[in-house]
Amino acid sequence: MIFLSPAKLNLVLRIKGSDPRDNYHFIESVFDPVSLYDVLDVEITQGRKITVVDYFKKLKVPQEKNIVYKAVKLLAKKSGFVSGVKVTLYKHIPNGAGLGGGSSNAATVIKALNQLLGLKLTEPEMARIGYSCGADVPFFIYAKPAFVSGKGEKISKYDRKNVFWYVVVVHKDIRITTKDAYGWYDHKINLTNDKSYTNIMYGYKKGVYAFLYNDFESVIYGRYPVLKNVRDFLLKTDCVDASLSGSGSAVYAMFDTRKAALEGYKKAVKVWKGSFVGLAHSI
Numbered sequence: 671m672i673f674l675s676p677a678k679l680n681l682v683l684r685i686k687g688s689d690p691r692d693n694y695h696f697i698e699s700v701f702d703p704v705s706l707y708d709v710l711d712v713e714i715t716q717g718r719k720i721t722v723v724d725y726f727k728k729l730k731v732p733q734e735k736n737i738v739y740k741a742v743k744l745l746a747k748k749s750g751f752v753s754g755v756k757v758t759l760y761k762h763i764p765n766g767a768g769l770g771g772g773s774s775n776a777a778t779v780i781k782a783l784n785q786l787l788g789l790k791l792t793e794p795e796m797a798r799i800g801y802s803c804g805a806d807v808p809f810f811i812y813a814k815p816a817f818v819s820g821k822g823e824k825i826s827k828y829d830r831k832n833v834f835w836y837v838v839v840v841h842k843d844i845r846i847t848t849k850d851a852y853g854w855y856d857h858k859i860n861l862t863n864d865k866s867y868t869n870i871m872y873g874y875k876k877g878v879y880a881f882l883y884n885d886f887e888s889v890i891y892g893r894y895p896v897l898k899n900v901r902d903f904l905l906k907t908d909c910v911d912a913s914l915s916g917s918g919s920a921v922y923a924m925f926d927t928r929k930a931a932l933e934g935y936k937k938a939v940k941v942w943k944g945s946f947v948g949l950a951h952s953i
Contacts, residue, residue, distance in 0.1 A: 671713075671786065675778035676813060676953060677706040677769040678806075679915045679922055683853060683884040685821075694805065695852055697953065703813045704836055704950040708763050708775055710738070712782040715754035720746075723758045729765060735821055741776035741803050742783065743889060748799050749789050764946045766845030768916025769838070770810065775812030776803045797825070806814045815952070832880045835931030837907070837923045837938050839900050840946040844919040851917030853887045882913035882924065890918045903941060907934035 686696040693727035694714050715721075720742050722733040732738050742755050757779055763771035777800050784791045791799075793811055800807030805822030817826040891898035896921060904912035904923035908930040912923040928951070935949040 671711070673710045673712060673778050673782045675708040675763075675774045676703045677712055677771060677774065677838075677950070678703050678809065679838070679920075681882055681885060681913075681924075683886065683916065685833040685852075685885045688852075688856065689821070692787060696821060697805050699818045701816050701818050702830070702834065702922065703810075703815065704838075706763055706769065706838065706948050706950045706951050708771055709760040710775065711758040711760070711935050712779060713756045713758075713784060714786055715756050717754040717845070718752060718813065719754045721754075723756070725758055725760050728761045737772045737776045737803055737942065738779050739797040741779050741807075743784055744802055745780055745789075745799055749787075750789065751783070751787050751789060753787065755783065764819065764840040764845075764920070765845060767840045768846070768914065768918045768944075769840075769919040769920050770806050770849075770916065771807035773800075774805045774808045774813075776800060777813070780807075785790050797823070813953075820904045830952060832926070834910075835928050836948075836950045836952075837904065837909075837916070837924040837925070837931055837934045838920055838946070838948040838950060839897060839904070839922070839938055839942050840920045841894075841900060841942070841947075842896055844895075844897065844946040846918045848917045851886055851890065854893065855886060858889050867939070882911040884914045884916075886917050887914050890914060894919065898925070900942065904934065904938070907937060909934060921946075 677730050681700040681702055682699045686698055688695045735755055738757050743808055747890055763769050771852050780796050781798055789950045797808035797811040800811055813826045815830045827922055900921040901912050909923035911924050915922055937946045
């Protein structure tokens with residue numbers, strides 16, 4: 671059965687410090703799921719073998735290291751289901767872009783198997799299982815606009831006032847791992863946990879959307895000036911604002927209307943040839 675696995679954009683991302691026990695970082699963020707999708711074809715098979723096929727061969731890792739494989743194996747352990755599973759992954763969301771593609775894939779396969787096998791797990795139960803695969807996986811279990819805090823496990827859904835349109839650019843030559851990005855940030859900035867930015871997130875809840883913010887911009891643009899060039903280019907279109915998503919390398923612009931976004935998309939395709947340029951909306 672076919673399942674769609676969406677991407678996300680970070681409208682606000684504040685890094686609040688790190689936990690010395692495991693070095694995971696605390697964040698406060700606004701996540702918006704968007705209409706950029708990977709496709710998962712999930713099948714129940716004979717035996718107990720887990721097979722993950724990267725159809726386009728984009729990830730270049732053994733299947734045992736694929737987060738989808740890890741999610742299936744963990745779900746089998748936690749739920750006790752006994753069956754074979756084959757997942758064919760059609761990867762469209764760029765990897766290493768801060769769009770959450772891998773985390774979304776893990777969440778999608780957990781939800782798919784919950785449905786196909788009749789496991790009757792609740793969303794919070796699936797989120798707890800998913801968190802063991804990655805900090806962003808719980809968000810994709812719900813796949814709704816949300817305030818995300820803690821280490822990614824604290825999720826508060828909210829009703830979006832508007833549907834936004836986005837132009838997303840992922841530069842052809844740059845991929846950034848989250849681990850590296852946090853390392854660069856920690857090296858440059860003495861993290862503290864003494865200031866709350868919850869009021870910024872509440873601004874989104876109240877319908878004040880005229881700004882975007884990402885703490886990673888302070889280090890990523892210095893290392894990759896071309897990404898700042900992408901942001902500056904997008905700001906010259908008829909957008910509300912533009913920002914980095916997650917730890918990058920995706921840079922996106924937010925638009926109020928489809929028409930404005932389409933015009934921005936057409937310009938971006940011409941300027942950033944060879945790079946991924948996507949047109950998407952809130953879902």
